[in-house]
Amino acid sequence: MKLVRIQEMENYILANGTVSIDDLCERFDVSKNTVRRDLNRLTEKGVIEKVYGGVTATEKQLIPFENRHHVYNDEKVRIALHAASFIEDQDFVYIDSGTTTKWMFDHFPEDKFITVLTNNLDVINAVSDKENIELFVLGNHYQAKTRSFVNISSFSLNKYNVDKAFMACTGASISKGLTNADLHEYEVKKSIVQKENELFLLADASKFGQSTMLTYAPLSRVDHIITSAPLDESYKTFFQEENIVLHTV
Template structure:
């Protein structure tokens, strides 16, 4: 599948830092013309840079392991997650996304609130399992260690049966033009379906995520109800949010 190949090619380039066109042809068993078309797609997204005879990863798009991403901007992410928990109300059915920014959301949730939590995040599952007033629904067929998340749904339409009040989403990068983006095809399928289904979509993202985009857009920027972030956004984002009634909350 072309989209899967491009995603795998992106991960390969970001993992190795640099590679030749010939190496990509050999690894992915495709022609040089096919490789050129694929890397053109990645170059348009700003994921890689083309150099003579090959490609290099763009510095801003280096694929960082989950453990290291947890450390990056850690204090900001914890504050964002804890701030966002105030939007969960009694008897809500909420989706909490996987990711290093959303993982702390349940730490400060009022334990007396009766809430149904739908999630594919191992960290959220572990936290919710010890909270007696939370009904926990787990989605995803396969565990992905790199992101500590469950991915893949045999029939994405099964998510239609859930009346999701609020979805608390993470993103690898976000721009007004490309919306909310990530790089994993299986995670993308879950994120896209949830973002379409939820009544309100909240983006939890520290300041480093804005102005960047990756391979897959799972929701347009104007789908957002609110943004919870760590620093004042650039004027471009502030103006757009005002025009589209998107609330901005600084944790």
């Protein structure tokens, strides 16, 4: 599938810094014309620039999902626990996949009775034995690399009236919005943010100013942003204009 190939090509270039046209042809088993067309898409997006015989990355390397559990861990825990404080008794909440949202229920009070909808394996494990939390699980195919369940129909999502959605992202920026690197998870995230609910973004400061190929929502869609360090003034101005509440923990 073209979108998947371009996504994988972007990740490969970001991981290696500079690569040749011949290298990309061999790795993805496509012609030079196909590679050039794909690279034009990435050039327009601004993540690469062309050099003699190849291309070079213009953005910081994104950390592969399987390694994110060990990076910025203290920040992720603080963000998650603060996010959990916004959940009220009787709330029906969606908890997104990701390495930050997994910590939300580590110290969740037993006197709050809520309903959780999620496709996040770590969240499922965290709440499955809590008597005060009713659990609904999305997806019928487990994706090991992101520890989440995917293959979710829009019909199955539409039947749920979620009060609050706690979302993660691979990158966040004013121009590209909330982005994700996995095509299957993109479909889930996009469906959730299109519903009428209060939207919380959980993202450590390293995520801002980065982007991947798939935008699942504009940044203006967010109601609350919970992050780990002060952000650039351009973000603060944008948040004020869009009535987005910034929480730095």
